[in-house]
Amino acid sequence: MDPTNLTGMLPAAEQSSYSMESGSGLRYDVPFIKRREALINNQFQSDVTFLVGEKRQPIYAHKLLLIIASEYFNAMFNGNFKESSSEQIEVLDMEADIFLDILRFIYCGKVRMTVENALEIYVHAQKYMLNELRRRAVSFLEKHINACNALKIFAQNRQYEFSFINEKCLALIRRNPLGFFHSDDFCGLDRKSLEIIFASRKINCTDEQLFQALREWKKCNEQESLTELQLIISAKRSYNCSKLRFFGNMSLSEHTDLKFSVDHSHSLSFFGIGVFVKSPETVVSIEVEIAENLDTLNHVRIDYENRDFSAVSVADLFFEELILKPGEWYTISVTFISDMERCFTITNPQICHDKLKLFFDNNYNTIRSVISHLYCEEIRK
Structure with a gap:
Protein backbone atom coordinates (compact mmCIF):
# COMPACT_ATOMS: atom_id res chain seq x y z
CA MET A 1 0.00 0.00 0.00
CA ASP A 2 1.31 3.48 -0.87
CA PRO A 3 2.11 5.16 2.48
CA THR A 4 0.94 8.51 1.09
CA ASN A 5 -2.44 7.20 -0.01
CA LEU A 6 -5.34 7.55 2.40
CA THR A 7 -7.97 6.24 0.02
CA GLY A 8 -7.23 2.52 -0.03
CA MET A 9 -9.88 1.61 2.52
CA LEU A 10 -12.60 3.85 1.11
CA PRO A 11 -15.39 2.95 -1.35
CA ALA A 12 -14.41 3.68 -4.94
CA ALA A 13 -17.10 6.36 -5.26
CA GLU A 14 -15.51 8.34 -2.41
CA GLN A 15 -11.82 7.96 -3.19
CA SER A 16 -11.50 10.99 -5.51
CA SER A 17 -12.23 13.30 -2.57
CA TYR A 18 -9.34 11.95 -0.53
CA SER A 19 -6.40 11.95 -2.92
CA MET A 20 -3.16 13.63 -1.81
CA GLU A 21 -2.04 16.94 -3.23
CA SER A 22 1.15 16.46 -5.21
CA GLY A 23 4.18 17.34 -3.10
CA SER A 24 2.12 18.41 -0.12
CA GLY A 25 0.21 16.72 2.68
CA LEU A 26 -3.44 15.98 3.21
CA ARG A 27 -6.20 17.75 1.40
CA TYR A 28 -8.07 19.83 3.91
CA ASP A 29 -11.12 20.55 1.79
CA VAL A 30 -12.85 17.34 2.95
CA PRO A 31 -14.58 16.82 6.33
CA PHE A 32 -12.25 16.08 9.22
CA ILE A 33 -14.11 12.90 10.18
CA LYS A 34 -13.61 11.59 6.65
CA ARG A 35 -9.89 12.21 6.90
CA ARG A 36 -9.81 10.29 10.19
CA GLU A 37 -11.78 7.42 8.65
CA ALA A 38 -9.33 7.27 5.75
CA LEU A 39 -6.52 6.51 8.21
CA ILE A 40 -8.07 3.17 9.19
CA ASN A 41 -5.64 0.39 8.20
CA ASN A 42 -3.49 2.91 6.35
CA GLN A 43 0.32 2.97 6.44
CA PHE A 44 0.35 6.78 6.35
CA GLN A 45 2.11 7.81 9.61
CA ILE A 145 -32.94 -9.71 19.27
CA ASN A 146 -36.26 -11.06 18.04
CA ALA A 147 -38.10 -14.30 17.35
CA CYS A 148 -36.14 -14.84 14.12
CA ASN A 149 -32.67 -14.79 15.69
CA ALA A 150 -33.15 -15.45 19.44
CA LEU A 151 -32.21 -19.15 19.30
CA LYS A 152 -29.06 -18.50 17.29
CA ILE A 153 -27.87 -15.64 19.52
CA PHE A 154 -28.77 -17.63 22.64
CA ALA A 155 -26.59 -20.52 21.44
CA GLN A 156 -23.72 -18.16 20.52
CA ASN A 157 -23.85 -16.81 24.06
CA ARG A 158 -22.75 -20.16 25.52
CA GLN A 159 -19.22 -18.97 24.75
CA TYR A 160 -19.68 -15.86 26.89
CA GLU A 161 -22.75 -16.35 29.15
CA PHE A 162 -23.67 -12.69 29.29
CA SER A 163 -26.73 -12.44 31.50
CA PHE A 164 -28.46 -9.68 29.52
CA ILE A 165 -28.29 -11.82 26.36
CA ASN A 166 -29.69 -14.87 28.15
CA GLU A 167 -32.52 -12.88 29.72
CA LYS A 168 -33.59 -11.27 26.44
CA CYS A 169 -33.47 -14.52 24.44
CA LEU A 170 -35.09 -16.67 27.12
CA ALA A 171 -37.95 -14.19 27.56
CA LEU A 172 -38.83 -14.68 23.88
CA ILE A 173 -38.34 -18.46 23.95
CA ARG A 174 -40.38 -19.01 27.12
CA ARG A 175 -43.18 -16.84 25.77
CA ASN A 176 -43.67 -18.79 22.53
CA PRO A 177 -41.64 -22.03 22.82
CA LEU A 178 -43.58 -24.00 20.20
CA GLY A 179 -42.66 -21.45 17.55
CA PHE A 180 -38.99 -21.97 18.40
CA PHE A 181 -39.26 -25.77 18.65
CA HIS A 182 -40.54 -25.83 15.06
CA SER A 183 -37.73 -23.62 13.70
CA ASP A 184 -34.76 -24.91 11.71
CA ASP A 185 -32.32 -23.67 14.38
CA PHE A 186 -33.78 -25.81 17.16
CA CYS A 187 -32.25 -29.18 16.22
CA GLY A 188 -28.85 -27.51 15.89
CA LEU A 189 -28.88 -26.29 19.50
CA ASP A 190 -26.07 -27.47 21.75
CA ARG A 191 -26.98 -29.58 24.77
CA LYS A 192 -26.24 -26.84 27.32
CA SER A 193 -28.61 -24.39 25.63
CA LEU A 194 -31.31 -27.05 25.57
CA GLU A 195 -30.82 -27.74 29.28
CA ILE A 196 -31.26 -24.06 30.13
CA ILE A 197 -34.49 -23.84 28.11
CA PHE A 198 -35.93 -27.06 29.56
CA ALA A 199 -35.03 -25.97 33.10
CA SER A 200 -37.25 -22.88 32.80
CA ARG A 201 -39.63 -22.66 35.73
CA LYS A 202 -42.16 -20.87 33.53
CA ILE A 203 -42.76 -21.70 29.86
CA ASN A 204 -45.84 -21.67 27.62
CA CYS A 205 -46.12 -25.33 26.71
CA THR A 206 -46.94 -28.63 28.38
CA ASP A 207 -44.46 -31.24 29.56
CA GLU A 208 -45.56 -33.53 26.75
CA GLN A 209 -44.73 -30.82 24.21
CA LEU A 210 -41.29 -30.49 25.82
CA PHE A 211 -40.79 -34.25 25.54
CA GLN A 212 -41.85 -34.10 21.89
CA ALA A 213 -39.36 -31.29 21.25
CA LEU A 214 -36.68 -33.43 22.91
CA ARG A 215 -37.51 -36.37 20.65
CA GLU A 216 -37.18 -34.16 17.57
CA TRP A 217 -33.84 -32.80 18.82
CA LYS A 218 -32.61 -36.36 19.41
CA LYS A 219 -33.14 -37.20 15.73
CA CYS A 220 -30.39 -34.69 14.86
CA ASN A 221 -28.21 -35.50 17.89
CA GLU A 222 -28.23 -39.29 18.01
CA GLN A 223 -25.07 -39.52 20.13
CA GLU A 224 -26.64 -37.61 23.03
CA SER A 225 -28.16 -39.31 26.07
CA LEU A 226 -31.65 -38.10 27.02
CA THR A 227 -31.85 -39.31 30.64
CA GLU A 228 -30.79 -36.07 32.34
CA LEU A 229 -32.81 -33.93 29.94
CA GLN A 230 -35.91 -36.03 30.63
CA LEU A 231 -35.42 -35.52 34.37
CA ILE A 232 -35.17 -31.76 33.83
CA ILE A 233 -38.46 -31.76 31.94
CA SER A 234 -40.16 -33.78 34.69
CA ALA A 235 -39.47 -31.08 37.29
CA LYS A 236 -42.45 -29.01 38.42
CA ARG A 237 -43.09 -25.87 36.35
CA SER A 238 -45.82 -23.34 35.57
CA TYR A 239 -46.93 -21.39 32.53
CA ASN A 240 -45.47 -18.03 31.55
CA CYS A 241 -48.82 -16.29 31.03
CA SER A 242 -52.14 -15.56 32.71
CA LYS A 243 -55.10 -17.90 33.00
CA LEU A 244 -58.42 -16.28 32.08
CA ARG A 245 -61.04 -18.47 33.73
CA PHE A 246 -64.62 -18.93 32.55
CA PHE A 247 -67.45 -19.03 35.08
CA GLY A 248 -70.95 -20.43 34.67
CA ASN A 249 -73.15 -23.46 35.29
CA MET A 250 -71.64 -26.88 34.57
CA SER A 251 -73.70 -29.27 32.47
CA LEU A 252 -73.33 -32.51 30.52
CA SER A 253 -74.39 -31.72 26.97
CA GLU A 254 -73.24 -31.13 23.42
CA HIS A 255 -70.89 -28.19 23.32
CA THR A 256 -70.93 -25.34 20.79
CA ASP A 257 -68.17 -23.41 19.08
CA LEU A 258 -67.04 -20.42 21.10
CA LYS A 259 -67.32 -17.18 19.16
CA PHE A 260 -66.14 -14.04 20.92
CA SER A 261 -64.69 -10.57 20.54
CA VAL A 262 -62.10 -8.87 22.75
CA ASP A 263 -63.13 -5.61 24.41
CA HIS A 264 -59.85 -4.10 25.53
CA SER A 265 -57.52 -1.21 24.74
CA HIS A 266 -54.67 -3.56 23.77
CA SER A 267 -54.29 -6.75 21.78
CA LEU A 268 -53.83 -10.08 23.53
CA SER A 269 -51.21 -12.75 23.03
CA PHE A 270 -53.12 -16.05 22.97
CA PHE A 271 -51.21 -19.23 23.83
CA GLY A 272 -53.67 -21.98 24.72
CA ILE A 273 -56.93 -23.19 26.23
CA GLY A 274 -58.15 -25.52 28.93
CA VAL A 275 -60.69 -28.15 27.84
CA PHE A 276 -62.94 -30.38 29.99
CA VAL A 277 -62.31 -34.09 29.39
CA LYS A 278 -64.29 -37.07 30.71
CA SER A 279 -63.53 -40.23 28.78
CA PRO A 280 -62.77 -43.93 29.34
CA GLU A 281 -59.95 -43.74 26.78
CA THR A 282 -56.33 -43.59 27.92
CA VAL A 283 -55.46 -41.09 25.18
CA VAL A 284 -57.97 -38.54 23.94
CA SER A 285 -57.25 -36.87 20.60
CA ILE A 286 -58.49 -33.29 20.43
CA GLU A 287 -58.59 -31.03 17.40
CA VAL A 288 -58.62 -27.26 17.89
CA GLU A 289 -59.27 -24.74 15.14
CA ILE A 290 -59.03 -21.00 15.74
CA ALA A 291 -60.42 -18.60 13.17
CA GLU A 292 -60.53 -14.84 12.81
CA ASN A 293 -63.80 -14.02 11.08
CA LEU A 294 -63.69 -16.65 8.30
CA ASP A 295 -59.90 -17.06 8.12
CA THR A 296 -58.31 -20.03 9.92
CA LEU A 297 -55.41 -18.88 12.10
CA ASN A 298 -54.39 -22.25 13.49
CA HIS A 299 -55.47 -25.88 13.38
CA VAL A 300 -53.80 -28.37 15.70
CA ARG A 301 -54.39 -31.93 16.85
CA ILE A 302 -53.19 -32.80 20.33
CA ASP A 303 -53.18 -36.21 22.02
CA TYR A 304 -54.05 -35.80 25.68
CA GLU A 305 -52.96 -38.52 28.13
CA ASN A 306 -56.09 -39.19 30.17
CA ARG A 307 -54.79 -40.43 33.52
CA ASP A 308 -58.00 -40.33 35.57
CA PHE A 309 -61.00 -42.03 34.02
CA SER A 310 -63.26 -41.46 37.03
CA ALA A 311 -63.14 -37.67 37.16
CA VAL A 312 -63.58 -34.70 34.89
CA SER A 313 -60.09 -33.52 33.94
CA VAL A 314 -58.95 -30.31 32.33
CA ALA A 315 -56.56 -30.72 29.41
CA ASP A 316 -54.21 -27.78 28.88
CA LEU A 317 -53.72 -27.39 25.14
CA PHE A 318 -50.99 -25.02 23.96
CA PHE A 319 -50.14 -23.84 20.47
CA GLU A 320 -47.96 -21.18 18.86
CA GLU A 321 -48.71 -17.62 19.93
CA LEU A 322 -51.62 -15.89 18.20
CA ILE A 323 -52.45 -12.19 18.41
CA LEU A 324 -56.08 -11.37 19.23
CA LYS A 325 -56.99 -7.83 18.20
CA PRO A 326 -59.71 -5.75 19.86
CA GLY A 327 -62.99 -5.60 17.96
CA GLU A 328 -62.36 -8.68 15.77
CA TRP A 329 -64.48 -11.83 16.05
CA TYR A 330 -62.73 -15.12 16.83
CA THR A 331 -64.10 -18.65 16.82
CA ILE A 332 -62.60 -21.60 18.69
CA SER A 333 -63.82 -25.00 17.52
CA VAL A 334 -62.96 -28.05 19.65
CA THR A 335 -63.53 -31.58 18.30
CA PHE A 336 -62.93 -34.82 20.22
CA ILE A 337 -61.77 -37.67 17.99
CA SER A 338 -63.54 -40.29 20.12
CA ASP A 339 -66.97 -41.56 21.17
CA MET A 340 -67.59 -38.56 23.44
CA GLU A 341 -71.06 -37.59 22.24
CA ARG A 342 -71.73 -35.45 25.29
CA CYS A 343 -69.22 -33.32 27.17
CA PHE A 344 -68.95 -31.40 30.38
CA THR A 345 -69.50 -27.76 29.50
CA ILE A 346 -69.96 -24.31 30.98
CA THR A 347 -73.29 -22.75 30.07
CA ASN A 348 -73.12 -19.12 28.92
CA PRO A 349 -69.53 -18.58 30.15
CA GLN A 350 -68.47 -15.31 31.72
CA ILE A 351 -65.10 -13.93 32.82
CA CYS A 352 -64.15 -11.82 35.81
CA HIS A 353 -61.51 -9.21 34.98
CA ASP A 354 -61.02 -5.58 35.98
CA LYS A 355 -60.39 -4.22 32.48
CA LEU A 356 -60.73 -7.00 29.94
CA LYS A 357 -64.09 -8.18 28.64
CA LEU A 358 -65.09 -10.82 26.10
CA PHE A 359 -68.29 -10.38 24.10
CA PHE A 360 -69.79 -13.75 23.12
CA ASP A 361 -71.82 -14.22 19.96
CA ASN A 362 -75.47 -13.78 20.91
CA ASN A 363 -76.73 -15.59 17.82
CA TYR A 364 -76.74 -18.72 19.96
CA ASN A 365 -79.67 -18.98 22.34
CA THR A 366 -77.43 -20.87 24.75
CA ILE A 367 -73.67 -21.16 24.63
CA ARG A 368 -72.25 -24.38 26.01
CA SER A 369 -68.48 -24.24 25.99
CA VAL A 370 -66.17 -27.17 26.63
CA ILE A 371 -63.43 -24.57 27.16
CA SER A 372 -62.74 -23.82 30.83
CA HIS A 373 -60.14 -21.05 30.41
CA LEU A 374 -57.84 -19.20 28.03
CA TYR A 375 -54.09 -18.74 28.39
CA CYS A 376 -53.22 -15.23 27.28
CA GLU A 377 -51.26 -12.08 28.08
CA GLU A 378 -51.93 -8.43 27.45
CA ILE A 379 -49.68 -6.77 24.88
CA ARG A 380 -48.75 -3.36 26.26
CA LYS A 381 -47.93 -0.56 23.86
Missing part, protein backbone atom coordinates in the same frame (compact mmCIF):
# COMPACT_ATOMS: atom_id res chain seq x y z
CA SER A 46 1.34 4.36 11.07
CA ASP A 47 3.61 3.40 13.97
CA VAL A 48 2.22 -0.01 14.93
CA THR A 49 1.07 -3.06 13.00
CA PHE A 50 -1.35 -5.64 14.37
CA LEU A 51 -1.18 -9.21 13.06
CA VAL A 52 -4.79 -10.27 13.35
CA GLY A 53 -6.59 -13.59 13.32
CA GLU A 54 -5.58 -17.06 12.23
CA LYS A 55 -4.05 -15.70 9.03
CA ARG A 56 -2.12 -12.99 10.96
CA GLN A 57 -3.40 -10.33 8.60
CA PRO A 58 -1.40 -7.08 8.99
CA ILE A 59 -3.54 -4.10 10.02
CA TYR A 60 -1.90 -0.69 10.37
CA ALA A 61 -2.76 1.68 13.21
CA HIS A 62 -1.64 4.82 15.02
CA LYS A 63 -0.66 4.57 18.66
CA LEU A 64 -1.76 8.07 19.66
CA LEU A 65 -5.35 7.51 18.51
CA LEU A 66 -5.47 4.19 20.33
CA ILE A 67 -4.01 5.66 23.53
CA ILE A 68 -6.49 8.52 23.78
CA ALA A 69 -9.40 6.12 23.11
CA SER A 70 -8.69 3.47 25.73
CA GLU A 71 -6.96 2.90 29.06
CA TYR A 72 -6.10 -0.57 27.75
CA PHE A 73 -4.02 0.80 24.89
CA ASN A 74 -2.56 3.53 27.10
CA ALA A 75 -1.24 0.85 29.44
CA MET A 76 -0.08 -1.31 26.52
CA PHE A 77 2.03 1.38 24.87
CA ASN A 78 3.13 3.39 27.91
CA GLY A 79 3.55 0.62 30.47
CA ASN A 80 6.20 -1.97 31.12
CA PHE A 81 4.92 -4.38 28.49
CA LYS A 82 6.78 -5.76 25.51
CA GLU A 83 4.12 -4.20 23.23
CA SER A 84 5.26 -0.71 24.26
CA SER A 85 8.42 -1.06 22.17
CA SER A 86 7.15 -3.52 19.56
CA GLU A 87 6.19 -2.46 16.07
CA GLN A 88 4.17 -5.65 15.51
CA ILE A 89 1.54 -6.98 17.93
CA GLU A 90 -0.36 -10.27 17.57
CA VAL A 91 -4.13 -10.27 18.03
CA LEU A 92 -5.21 -13.89 17.67
CA ASP A 93 -8.57 -13.87 19.49
CA MET A 94 -10.58 -12.22 16.70
CA GLU A 95 -10.70 -11.97 12.94
CA ALA A 96 -9.67 -8.98 10.90
CA ASP A 97 -13.18 -7.74 10.08
CA ILE A 98 -14.05 -7.38 13.79
CA PHE A 99 -10.75 -5.64 14.54
CA LEU A 100 -11.39 -3.19 11.70
CA ASP A 101 -14.86 -2.49 13.11
CA ILE A 102 -13.25 -1.64 16.45
CA LEU A 103 -10.66 0.60 14.79
CA ARG A 104 -13.42 2.39 12.89
CA PHE A 105 -15.08 3.22 16.19
CA ILE A 106 -11.79 4.42 17.72
CA TYR A 107 -10.86 6.57 14.74
CA CYS A 108 -14.20 8.19 13.91
CA GLY A 109 -16.91 6.98 16.32
CA LYS A 110 -18.58 4.79 13.69
CA VAL A 111 -19.33 1.07 13.89
CA ARG A 112 -20.95 -1.31 11.41
CA MET A 113 -23.07 -3.26 13.87
CA THR A 114 -25.05 -6.30 12.73
CA VAL A 115 -26.81 -9.15 14.50
CA GLU A 116 -23.96 -11.40 13.37
CA ASN A 117 -21.12 -9.31 14.81
CA ALA A 118 -22.67 -7.37 17.72
CA LEU A 119 -21.97 -10.00 20.37
CA GLU A 120 -18.31 -10.33 19.37
CA ILE A 121 -17.92 -6.56 19.22
CA TYR A 122 -19.33 -6.39 22.74
CA VAL A 123 -16.78 -8.94 23.96
CA HIS A 124 -13.79 -7.11 22.54
CA ALA A 125 -15.13 -3.68 23.54
CA GLN A 126 -14.99 -5.01 27.10
CA LYS A 127 -11.46 -6.29 26.57
CA TYR A 128 -10.23 -2.97 25.19
CA MET A 129 -12.18 -0.92 27.79
CA LEU A 130 -14.20 0.89 25.12
CA ASN A 131 -17.21 1.56 27.31
CA GLU A 132 -19.20 3.60 24.78
CA LEU A 133 -18.81 0.89 22.15
CA ARG A 134 -19.86 -1.74 24.70
CA ARG A 135 -23.00 0.29 25.50
CA ARG A 136 -23.79 0.61 21.79
CA ALA A 137 -23.51 -3.16 21.35
CA VAL A 138 -25.81 -3.77 24.33
CA SER A 139 -28.37 -1.28 22.99
CA PHE A 140 -28.19 -2.80 19.51
CA LEU A 141 -28.72 -6.35 20.77
CA GLU A 142 -31.61 -5.35 23.03
CA LYS A 143 -33.34 -3.71 20.06
CA HIS A 144 -32.58 -6.37 17.46
